[in-house]
Amino acid sequence: MSGVVKLTRLMADGRQQIVGLQFAPDFVGRPFRQSSEVSAEAATEVKLCSFPKEVMDEMIAASPDLERRLYQQALDELDEAREWILTLGRKSAAEKVASFLLMIAENVDPQALDGDRPIRFEIPLKRADIADFLGLTIETVSRQITKLRKAGVIVVENNRTVTVPDLGRLRRRCETDAG
Amino acid sequence: MSGVVKLTRLMADGRQQIVGLQFAPDFVGRPFRQSSEVSAEAATEVKLCSFPKEVMDEMIAASPDLERRLYQQALDELDEAREWILTLGRKSAAEKVASFLLMIAENVDPQALDGDRPIRFEIPLKRADIADFLGLTIETVSRQITKLRKAGVIVVENNRTVTVPDLGRLRRRCETDAG
DNA sequence: CGCCCCTTTGACAATTGTCAAGACCTGTGG
DNA sequence: CCACAGGTCTTGACAATTGTCAAAGGGGCG
Secondary structure (H helix, E strand, O other), rough: OEEEEEEEEEOOOOOOEEEEEEEEEOOOOOOOOOOOOOOEEEEOOOOOOOOOHHHHHHHHHHHHHHHHHHHHOOOOHHHHHHHHHHHHHHHHHHHHHHHHHHHHHHOOHHHOOOOOOEEEOOOOHHHHHHHHHHHOHHHHHHHHHHHHHHHHEEEEEEOOEEOOOHHHHHHHHHOOOOO | EEEEEEEEEEEOOOEEEEEEEEEOOOOOOOOOOOOOOOOEOOOOOEOOOOOHHHHHHHHHHHOOOHHHHHHHHHHHHHHHHHHHHHHHHHHHHHHHHHHHHHHHHHOOOOOHHOOOHHHHHHHHOOOHHHHHHHHHHHHHHHHHHHHHHHOOOOOOEEEOOEEOOOHHHHHHHHOOOOO
């Protein structure tokens, strides 16, 4: 209902990767399976509405409409996951951080993105989470944010609140190290 | 019906990333959308059975059973995509290549993986595609394959045919650089 | 036999990670 | 109200991994 949920995968030696972020009002869970390699964890305060797995599976079976909506959400998540695969596989650290900030902005304030007014939002993750999301280290994330700040692409308050004066500049940074 | 399809994403400057591989008899396409950022391309000879988008969308609407199957495939692809996000984000080049080989083996010969007999298969991609899949360069892929070969984890013929004498050893390499 | 594509290998450069130290921010207790 | 403690974030110096550029080695097909 509100908040941000991290979906994470953990390796035996402790390496961790965030494999998805979910924003309200997404459905969290894995229908048709008893368990999954993926863990869900609250990134912020989260309010949600939960059902026992069996009840959920029954509801899906009973309501084609619900199933359709879940199917569409799954397809959207798949699109996002693939977008993210491109980011992880082919973008530089600078581009990754810019892409992350843009993605957060898109989810926090979907409509404001069309206009070219300044945008302001809170990053719902700490540096360590951003690093786990981007496949980087905390230090690299910090340095890239500093670089964006010094270049005037973003303004940061309290390490969490970000203002983007010119969204176009941020967009360009998603595909080039310094445009 | 047969063959392997690459799903790719392209950046403006030409960087490319394979964001998914599909093996027969998967469904290829994006229901509910006119277009997608993702392109599909044959990696090997491919035979498939195609329908106009409208017909397909109608079939989905008419058959809950079909929709259910497609939903399940989407969930499976999502699981795979997330597995791959972990690989791209947190694994070393050596681990990536090992993971890739294991994934191919799993898709080519699902049952043989339980026993501990040697496994033999053809890699359906050339080095350049493997690199685009793993977010590496051709040269790095080549070096890592050489390393696995010299370590006796795999035997390679004609650059395409691979034999894995001991699957356990390959499995270990998916999470450690040299076990 | 020779050409073309793919692959391998080597030397070197660039990006990112590691380790270590210090700054900042926030809440708590004096 | 201030000082302190804890976690979080930034910055720097250096190391490791991976990328870049260049050249040479196969293999298949005309």
